[in-house]
Amino acid sequence: MKRFFLICASFLFLLFTPLFSAEAPVRIVFLGDSLTAGLGVEPQEAYPSVIQEMLNEKQISHIILTNGSISGSTSASAASRLKWFLRAKPDILVLALGANDGLRGLSMDEMYKNLDNAIVLARQNHIRVILAGMEIPPNYGPDYSNAFREVFKSLARKYDLEFIPFLLEGVAGNPSLNQADGIHPNAKGHRVIAAHILPFILEK
Amino acid sequence: MLWIRMAFLQIIRNKGFAFFFMFNLAMGLAGFIAVLSFGRSLNRHMDENLKEILTADIEISSNTPLTFEEFSIADEVLGKDTQKARLIRFYTMAGTKGDARLVEVMAMDGTYPLYGSFNLLNQTPVKALEESAAVFMTQDTAGVLGFENTANEPPALTLGGKSFVLKDFLSEEPGLSSASFELAPKLYMGIRQLEDTGLIKFGSRVRYSHFFRLGENADIPSLTETLRARFSEKFPGPPRLRINDTRDVNRRLSRVTGYFTRFMGLISITGLFLSGIASAYLFRGYLNSRKKDMAVLMSLGAKKSRIYLTISSELMVMGTLASFVAIIISQALIPAFPFIFKGLIPAHIRIHTDPFTLMIALFMGVAGSLIFCLPLFIRIFRIRPLMLLRNIEETPFFSIRTAPFLFAGFFPVIAAFFYLSCLLTGSVRDGSIFMAGSGLALAILSGLGGIIFSGCQYLSHTRSMVRKIAFRNLFRNKWSSLSCFVSIAMGAFLISIIPQIQKGLQNEISRPEGLKIPAFFLVDIQDEQKEPFLDLVKQEKADLSNFSPMVRGRILSINQHPFYDENNSRSQRLEFNFSHRKTLDVSETIVQGRPLSQTPWHFESKIPFEISVEASFAGQHGIALGDVMGFEVQGIVLEGQVVNFRNVRWNSFQPNFYLLFQDGVLDDAPKTYLASVSHDSVEKRQALRQKIIREFPNISVIDVTRLAGKILSITDRLSVSVRFMAWFSIAAGLVLIFSIARHEALKNQNQINLLKVLGAGTPAIRSITLLEFGFTGCAAALAGVGLSFCFSYAGAWYFFDSLWRFDPNASILILVLTTLISMGTALAASGKVLNSKPAGLLSGLS
Structure with a gap:
């Protein structure tokens, strides 16, 4: 009888475990550049903040987002910056770096290496990684554009990561969703990005 | 015509004095023309430099091509006849021998640049870029792209889907990026060759620039503002187009050129006030010398308006002649100035006098006689003729009844100066502040002068005959002494304002001591790269x-x-x-x-x-x-x-x-x-760049050599110009002080002669003259220079972001030279009197 009750209790515990764990805080860190930092828009208009707002609307309050993005940063800083955020014990890392590497014409091998190091560090610390892919403007030439695109794809394949093929899907090149510089999304553009990213986060 | 003929007759009758008067006035005006010409020429020179950096007067740029509507607005505001040029720029990866490097493509049309030019090593015509798939680049860029040996095969590189041949090397390229830094080396190609590269398509990040060159007299800042207003009115919201003129060329440069323009405004307005003071002093001196004639005419029943016209005509004729003489002197001397001042002013500067300067000089000479003398005429006409005949010094009076007339008399001169001040500074606010400041300084110096000359009564209580006579003379003729004091003090005040501001400005503009011009800016060095990077720099001796x-x-x-x-x-x-x-x-x-x-x-x-x-x-x-x-x-x-x-x-x-x-x-x-x-070595500089890129691929090496070189060469020129203009203004101001002192000394001849007739010895007369003029000159200079410290400090705080430095050397020099000039001119004048027979002098003066 005692054994039966023990089994029942264990069953009930297992049954409700997802419920309990869903209420435990989930920390997500966004490691990105100006596109994620929200250059040119108010901090609360940047897409990580918009995602937080959307989660709140869905009454999902246990997900805590931290925007650790720095305008102008390249993939070279990815690992060292992640080390800083390890103190916050994140559960998920949204890695959205690489755009500046491409715009500055930096070596794709180096970019691969830098992102790889950050992913390895995240995995060593049991952090799940969502990799945000980027596209380089066509004026950089087809060879470089393809090589750039392939870096993200091959990393996603290598580590079997949750992969967002293009962070600026539906936003890039659309003047009504971008600022006057033609490259940074405006507030409306950030809302589109947030809506695009949210399912990946909910899935994780 | 009758008035002019009468005026000429009067001048011929008093030709000695008339010549002396005209010479003094011409000297003052020539100094003013020279200062203004130099200032305006230097300003133009700097403006042309900025235009060469922008390659145009106005640039409109955006990330997408301009629409038809936007072009129409630009044409409407700037005029259809303006010269235009087009440039499309973007970054791409240039493929060379299996490798690819980031380059900035500058695709231009045949009219680019509108200012400045390309200098090519083999003098290939720039048109070649339009006609064939070719590029120009500097030899440094060729090195970066790996084109070390170009003798055997014509180097080629791939841009998108098209191959380009390196046609020639640039030794000098026009313009500088308004973005200031070169993230990647530049390649120039023809705009027509762009299409086949396939690089410009949806999503491409491209900058489209349209350049406009306007007519000589176009008000560019105002047109820029109109354009901005028209575009923002038509297309509300965040501006899509960026509209730049030379003020926006470079943030660092615009700050110092802004100071420079203001400094030149200060120089011009100082020159204007100096020449105004000298002209006013000389005109009023002449008018005082004609008081007796006016009294005679008034006693005989002549109408005051006729007397005014007669005397004014004389003054106008003399003023006009003096202006022409000044213009001739300045036109003869100014072209020689670049040779005379070689090394002291920027090289290749064209100094010429523009019509505006000549008009102001002519205005000073011709209309100055009327406007400067009007208050004095009003005062003289309100005094009984008998007082004038007895040569009694009329004391200034003030009553509510006469006040409106006096103010009315001053109104034209104030209005004229206010207008000219605003014109020269280019701002009503700046002009008003300068006018108000000068008015305040005039009031303070007049008050100070009044106290000093009243105090001369106490200084004359001495046993020394020389001091007694000298100070008694100053006290007795205190109104005449006061006008001389105020004129010299204002001159000293104005010229010593300049070095204090110049010193502060010079300090801001010039290169800091020990500064080496940087070759590269290195961005994005990671924490973990710090030590190996520092080691590399050490190894390379950079x-x-x-x-x-x-x-x-x-x-x-x-x-x-x-x-x-x-x-x-x-x-x-x-x-x-x-x-x-x-x-x-x-x-x-x-x-x-x-x-x-x-x-x-x-x-x-x-x-x-x-x-x-x-x-x-x-x-x-x-x-x-x-x-x-x-x-x-x-x-x-x-x-x-x-x-x-x-x-x-x-x-x-x-x-x-x-x-x-x-x-x-x-x-x-x-x-x-x-x-x-x-790095001191140009060759090693490129090697260092390659090593940094190879060992630290993430570090962006931004080449600032060209930009820093260009900007620093302009700031160096600005610095030289500021120093030169300050000293030139001091010199011109001292010439004006000389002309005032000379005139005052001549007026003193009568008194010297009287002393001689009364039996005073030559040494005593000389000592009296030296003490009298030395005291006036020194006291005036001391008051002017002292006051200039406070005013220049306030001016520097308001106009030059507190760029003020105490410059004791210039102040001491102005003080000493003003005193010496006053004493020297007086001594020279007394020498002439002492060598003449008293009877001759008495008859001449009567």
């Missing part, structure tokens, strides 16, 4: 300066008040770079407060860390010493206290920051490093 950590963050509050709120224009979207350095750079000086503590700050510390704020940033955001500021750095909230304000010479081309934090604050924050590198 000079690394300002290796600075850089952390981005936001300012949250100042004294608990939000930094960003709806009531101010600050937006939260602004991020700032914070840094730390153990010792200040040569381009920085603490202007207020104490240096940052050298003790590292700890996060556990309960007290705020120390902050150093750049002075103009503090002014702009209302930050005071002792303020507590809140920051957010990567999610961490920090609090610091402002302990000093720093002056940064931004044109030093060193990495500088608005906010520096105490040691320890940024130690653990995610950061990158920024540095500038210079």
